[in-house]
Amino acid sequence: MRMKGVIFLKAIRHLLDPADKRGPLKTWNVVFCTLSGKVVKGKVVCTSSNFKNDTFNFKFPESGEVRTVHAKLLLSLNGKEVML
Numbered sequence: 001m002r003m004k005g006v007i008f009l010k011a012i013r014h015l016l017d018p019a020d021k022r023g024p025l026k027t028w029n030v031v032f033c034t035l036s037g038k039v040v041k042g043k044v045v046c047t048s049s050n051f052k053n054d055t056f057n058f059k060f061p062e063s064g065e066v067r068t069v070h071a072k073l074l075l076s077l078n079g080k081e082v083m084l
Contacts, residue, residue: 007080009071016046016056016077030058031076032069039075040067 016028025045032040044058047066054071074082 005080006083007077008083009074012074012077012082013049013051013071017049027061029076029078030069030074033073033075035070035073 025047027043027045030042030044034040042060043062044060047057047059049056056069056071056074057066058069059066072084076082
């Protein structure tokens with residue numbers, strides 16, 4: 001099995017929503033699926049996450065739109081496939 005282009009969900013949680021929130025928010029290229037099955041791609045910043053609900057809040061800087069995404073619906077982060 002090739003593991004070079006993958007990232008584990010646990011690592012994503014630490015990258016997207018770091019404990020030290022004083023620094024500037026980083027922009028990420030994400031691909032995720034909606035509950036209706038639509039695939040969404042874009043550059044986002046993670047404004048927050050909810051461990052209990054297993055979700056991330058993504059803001060699209062260009063449009064200002066904020067979307068709540070279930071962690072298990074993330075398909076890729078910066079071109080790396082997400083592994084559960």
